[in-house]
Amino acid sequence: MRWFGFGFNAFGQIYVGGRVNDDDTANEVKVITPIELKGHVDGSCRTKISGLGASWSRRATLHSNGTRCLSGFNAASGICVTGFTDAVVGESFLILAFPDRIESWDLDNDRKTPVWSMEVKTPSDGTGTPPNLPLIPDGYIALKPPFYRPLSPHLKATRLALGAEHSVLLSASGTVYTWGLGSHGQLGHGGLLHEEQPRVVEALWGMTMSCVAAGGWHTVCVSDAGDMYVWGWNESGQLGLPSHIARKTEHHPTSQEIADLSSYKEKPEGEKDKEVFISIQAFPALLDVTPSCDIKMVGCGSRHTAAVTSAGDLYTWGWGQYGQLGYETPYSDEPRRVEFFREQQMRVVDVTCGTWNTFAAVVKEEVAAS
Structure with a gap:
């Protein structure tokens, strides 16, 4: 499975630097033609994207080897973790789900630890794995404090x-x-x-x-x-x-559209629909x-x-x-x-x-x- 992106790219959410093709310029703000997203390079192996989330200025991608890649504004943050199963990105916080916990990381500073975390337990009643973010057992996670909201x-x-x-x-x-x-x-x-x-x-x-x-x-x-x-x-x-x-x-209507309208019978004055x-x-x-x-x-x-x-x-x-x-x-x-x-x-x-x-x-x- 391959992922393509298009739209707002002022912060490099879709692609960063270089020339995608002869008609594109580096860090183009407006991307109309879909562009394939680059997978994460791990040594000599390029891992596939398995999931994706986006906000206004950022894009977070999950990869088949369990890592994440943050693209866009302040993408070079101090977050360096593996082993999570899902992620949600906002303008100020990145939410990561692990098998046993949920973490919230502040994207506006370089601290090396999450600003908030919460232990979660996988249901033991045979219902399987917990729902994906933003759902968690007994509630959901918001992208701003308070992060945990009960349901x-x-x-x-x-x-x-x-x-x-x-x-x-x-x-x-x-x-x-x-x-x-x-x-x-x-x-x-x-x-x-x-x-x-x-x-x-x-x-x-x-x-x-x-x-x-x-x-x-x-x-x-x-x-x-x-x-x-x-x-x-x-x-x-x-x-x-x-x-x-x-x-x-x-x-403006094409010639075919004009021809299609030629069979339309105009209503008398006063009966036309507004x-x-x-x-x-x-x-x-x-x-x-x-x-x-x-x-x-x-x-x-x-x-x-x-x-x-x-x-x-x-x-x-x-x-x-x-x-x-x-x-x-x-x-x-x-x-x-x-x-x-x-x-x-x-x-x-x-x-x-x-x-x-x-x-x-x-x-x-x-x-x-x-």
Whole structure:
């Protein structure tokens, strides 16, 4: 499996120094065409990337030999540890999970020891290994103090996504809970109020969800059937719903699009529909990314969204000022396929979004013998 990145690169989160190809310059801020991430060099052996996390200015990668590599702002920190199983990176702290403990490292100084640690125990009731970060047994880990936040056992959390100011939890039964700041409708309860404790998203009751993601102020989840639901802030089109700012910058119609409109019968004056723009969607809305495929995986940046289909294609939409959509546009409120991976005969199998960038894991597409 290979990882590619694109988007904001001012701190070298995607690549550092040198020339990637003849058209690229060193430390380019805006990367539109996906670039393969370099694996960690261990002696004469280059280890493969097995996992990845990103924030605004940093990227943390896990490698097959159990080491980590921190890229971006202040990447040359004093952190030098091995043996951890998962990692989450923020702007100020790096969280590392070990089989027996959780550690938080301060990325803003060079101290050689963690600023906080906590012992954890693997469940002994036959439930297997503990959930991945930010979930831990009996709670979850935040990227700022207090690092440990307890969760009620009855929630039976299997996944947790942290937005800028809200949290999204997926339970073992496929139920979605949200809490935190709701000023942009990101909690999905129909209002803009704050929720202190996890509250079930009632609009999704009865539907089993398999994946959740949280952006800056928007939320996305995917059902077992491959349907995608979105809610929250849509200022940049990050929900894939009509956005005023995205429509202001949309492209001019092609000749084919004009021909397709020739059969449209205009309504009499007074009956024309006014175009409706959505800035806040406070309830979950069903988003049809592509009618031919189901959605398998989803990721959210600050104001953009990325989804992987069952066909192995990557679709992106929302704010694209730094190339985080994988194609040239400042805004898009319609999901659009990142053609690079299809052209390179690559199948996307996973996606992770930083605040202003996107990272995709791919495998080589198998071509059927003729």
